[in-house]
Amino acid sequence: MTDQLSQPKAAPEARPTFTRTDVIHSSPNPRASAYVCEAVSCLSTKAHQILTGLGAEVADAGLTDVSVKRVGCLGLCAAGPLVKIPETGQIFERVTPETLSPIVAALSAVRSDSQPVASAPFFARQVRIATENSGRIDPESLEDFVAAGGYAGLRRALTTMTPAEVRDELVKSGLRGRGGAGYPTGLKWNTVAKADGSPKYVICNADEGDPGAFMDRNILESDPHRVVEGMAIAAYAVGASAGYVYCRGEYPLVVSRIRKAIRDASRAGYLGASVMDTQFTFELDIRLGAGAYVCGEETALIASIEGGRGQPKPRPPYPAVAGLWGRPTLINNVETLANVAPIIRNGGDWFASIGTASSKGTKVFAIAGRVVNTGIVEIPMGTTLREIVFDIGGGIVDGKAFKAVQTGGPAGGCVPAAFLDMPVDYESLLGVGSFMGSGGMIVMDETSCMVNVAKFFMDFMREESCGKCVPCRVGTNQLWMMLEQMTTGQSTLDDLDRLEKLAGMVQRTSLCGLGQGAPNPIFSTIRHFRDEYVAHIVDRVCPAGVCTMSETAVPA
Amino acid sequence: MSLARAIPPAPSDDQRWQTVETRMRRLGNRPDALIEALHSAQQAFGYIDAAALRYIGETLAVPPSKVYGVATFYHYFTLKPHGAHTCVVCTGTACYINGAYDILATIKESLGVEPGQTTADGHLSLLTGRCFGSCSLAPAAIVDGEVKDRIVAADLVEQLEQLERLER
Numbered sequence: 001m002t003d004q005l006s007q008p009k010a011a012p013e014a015r016p017t018f019t020r021t022d023v024i025h026s027s028p029n030p031r032a033s034a035y036v037c038e039a040v041s042c043l044s045t046k047a048h049q050i051l052t053g054l055g056a057e058v059a060d061a062g063l064t065d066v067s068v069k070r071v072g073c074l075g076l077c078a079a080g081p082l083v084k085i086p087e088t089g090q091i092f093e094r095v096t097p098e099t100l101s102p103i104v105a106a107l108s109a110v111r112s113d114s115q116p117v118a119s120a121p122f123f124a125r126q127v128r129i130a131t132e133n134s135g136r137i138d139p140e141s142l143e144d145f146v147a148a149g150g151y152a153g154l155r156r157a158l159t160t161m162t163p164a165e166v167r168d169e170l171v172k173s174g175l176r177g178r179g180g181a182g183y184p185t186g187l188k189w190n191t192v193a194k195a196d197g198s199p200k201y202v203i204c205n206a207d208e209g210d211p212g213a214f215m216d217r218n219i220l221e222s223d224p225h226r227v228v229e230g231m232a233i234a235a236y237a238v239g240a241s242a243g244y245v246y247c248r249g250e251y252p253l254v255v256s257r258i259r260k261a262i263r264d265a266s267r268a269g270y271l272g273a274s275v276m277d278t279q280f281t282f283e284l285d286i287r288l289g290a291g292a293y294v295c296g297e298e299t300a301l302i303a304s305i306e307g308g309r310g311q312p313k314p315r316p317p318y319p320a321v322a323g324l325w326g327r328p329t330l331i332n333n334v335e336t337l338a339n340v341a342p343i344i345r346n347g348g349d350w351f352a353s354i355g356t357a358s359s360k361g362t363k364v365f366a367i368a369g370r371v372v373n374t375g376i377v378e379i380p381m382g383t384t385l386r387e388i389v390f391d392i393g394g395g396i397v398d399g400k401a402f403k404a405v406q407t408g409g410p411a412g413g414c415v416p417a418a419f420l421d422m423p424v425d426y427e428s429l430l431g432v433g434s435f436m437g438s439g440g441m442i443v444m445d446e447t448s449c450m451v452n453v454a455k456f457f458m459d460f461m462r463e464e465s466c467g468k469c470v471p472c473r474v475g476t477n478q479l480w481m482m483l484e485q486m487t488t489g490q491s492t493l494d495d496l497d498r499l500e501k502l503a504g505m506v507q508r509t510s511l512c513g514l515g516q517g518a519p520n521p522i523f524s525t526i527r528h529f530r531d532e533y534v535a536h537i538v539d540r541v542c543p544a545g546v547c548t549m550s551e552t553a554v555p556a
Numbered sequence: 557m558s559l560a561r562a563i564p565p566a567p568s569d570d571q572r573w574q575t576v577e578t579r580m581r582r583l584g585n586r587p588d589a590l591i592e593a594l595h596s597a598q599q600a601f602g603y604i605d606a607a608a609l610r611y612i613g614e615t616l617a618v619p620p621s622k623v624y625g626v627a628t629f630y631h632y633f634t635l636k637p638h639g640a641h642t643c644v645v646c647t648g649t650a651c652y653i654n655g656a657y658d659i660l661a662t663i664k665e666s667l668g669v670e671p672g673q674t675t676a677d678g679h680l681s682l683l684t685g686r687c688f689g690s691c692s693l694a695p696a697a698i699v700d701g702e703v704k705d706r707i708v709a710a711d712l713v714e715q716l717e718q719l720e721r722l723e724r
Binding site for chain 1: 586587588589590591592594595616618622625626629630631632633647648649650652653654685686687688689690691692693694696702703705
């Protein structure tokens with residue numbers, strides 16, 4: 001059965017489709033406003049009906065000084081559809097077409113001196129930089145973005161700074177790549193700027209492949225222009241003249257919003273020839289991924305943009321020196337680029353004042369799994385896991401016991417309860433055998449079996465292995481088979497040693513990050529939950545009650 | 557290189573070929589437009605058949621081996637048509653933690669169809685997807701393009717059983 005799980009992803013006719021019309025009840029100087037979340041999660045809970053319905057009810061109530069508008073993600077996806085009244089900070093959860101009247105009543109009650117209500121910890125703990133406009137502006141409106149300070153960073157860079165000054169500011173900010181590895185962004189920009197070759201390219205990696213991660217999707221859905229602006233600033237700083245957004249094909253709403261953002265920005269002179277009437281030229285286009293996890297790796301991503309199979313190449317040469325079409329290419333993740341404009345607007349020192357000694361700024365996390373408040377949060381680096389899971393996340397559902405947080409996607413690891421008070425940054429996660437990754441956090445409770453979790457990730461990796469190098473292609477499959485035997489009670493303790501040895505070999509000898517990272521879930525679960533492995537092997541019992549043991553112990 | 561390379565005519569006069577042809581022309585009929593062309597063909601027809609592969613390859617001057625290689629490398633592309641209805645169950649991490657595989661087992665038990673298969677009468681195709689990003693509403697599935705969140709296995713089976721019979 002598992003073989004067939006690698007069958008096609010959502011086929012086109014199975015894609016979620018959303019019809020959107022700009023139904024906005026607007027008022028030139030609104031006394032009050034209602035922000036209706038239209039990110040994909042709320043849309044799937046019928047948020048668009050709420051937007052149109054609320055617009056009609058507000059009009060019926062004769063509230064001419066109230067505006068109703070679509071905004072990007074409000075964050076608390078678990079409680080969607082969400083409506084927010086920004087003047088008072090009130091948030092209405094799980095809104096249905098039948099429960100609109102309290103919102104209309106609250107809108108009529110807003111006065112110019114209304115005091116904001118205290119927000120729940122989920123919102124109060126956040127520091128929003130990359131997501132500063134999410135849930136505030138209409139993601140499809142260039143005017144809204146510009147009114148919120150959009151493209152001011154690009155203007156500042158183009159008209160008052162040299163490319164070297166822009167790069168210096170990035171170096172000073174201490175921003176590190178948000179895609180997972182945490183490479184210093186300023187350093188990467190400097191390498192591309194100094195590389196010989198022309199033209200140079202800038203690529204935004206929006207191939208968010210980690211299952212359980214949806215931060216980049218939310219940023220692009222809620223504020224696509226911010227990423228366009230970040231790319232334009234990056235292009236100016238490194239001397240690039242063209243760029244691509246490489247986006248997952250599974251995110252149709254993101255694709256349509258980026259396409260619109262590129263079109264609108266080109267028309268308004270923020271892209272194309274002579275950007276903002278300067279000498280700077282930047283052409284931007286979008287390319288769709290087609291469901292290959294390995295394409296998140298830089299060289300595989302480039303192969304895919306070039307129209308081929310997404311298979312990685314040995315590095316060096318790094319893409320910064322020889323990337324797309326053999327030219328110097330800068331590849332940054334969505335969230336990294338979303339931080340660029342605020343850094344240029346407010347200065348690198350401002351950004352560096354947030355976060356921990358080695359990890360500056362904030363990180364956007366997607367919290368999901370067995371936790372009450374699932375959704376998107378942006379918090380300063382150094383926030384503890386306990387704050388994230390229990391204060392912001394609201395604890396475990398159904399009052400079950402916390403077991404672990406899985407971070408870093410399929411190449412990441414599981415952090416057990418003993419480290420709940422650890423401040424989260426790049427180094428601390430590495431120290432406990434996990435990985436920052438792109439920011440997905442899956443909370444697990446006592447109903448999860450950690451051996452089964454390791455098997456789940458290995459199943460993912462063996463399907464996603466591109467097949468180019470042997471350690472990854474054969475090794476991930478072999479590791480999966482060994483885990484399959486353990487979860488059915490058909491192993492010995494010798495097999496556990498063999499599992500660790502083979503995992504080490506795959507880690508050391510694979511060509512790219514996929515194979516090198518694939519054994520991490522095994523290492524981390526053995527390190528923190530060895531007793532569960534022993535229970536499966538020796539007692540032939542799954543403590544969490546997930547795995548079904550076979551009739552016979554060990555096959556002859 | 558000769559200036560005028562012959563661009564083949566579309567395999568049939570089906571209007572949907574126009575979107576594929578336009579997409580390739582916009583990208584200069586260059587070989588690197590291959591993935592974009594496959595996307596537009598799949599969007600237009602629901603799947604990519606042999607005629608589409610040949611037409612795209614000839615238009616972009618990409619050998620058939622590479623066209624086939626790329627089309628089969630990426631999970632997103634499908635070379636055979638689906639049933640009248642499709643149900644894609646997400647098996648991403650958050651959905652896995654929240655019981656996606658139990659849902660697949662229940663569907664198999666009730667409807668006799670495994671992931672990747674279509675029922676014998678062509679009524680329903682069952683697929684799995686790796687994360688639609690609906691993690692906060694896990695477990696999730698997409699039935700005929702509509703996202704269903706916080707699924708209960710029995711309810712989903714009931715919905716699938718009630719899908720309208722379509723002639724195909």
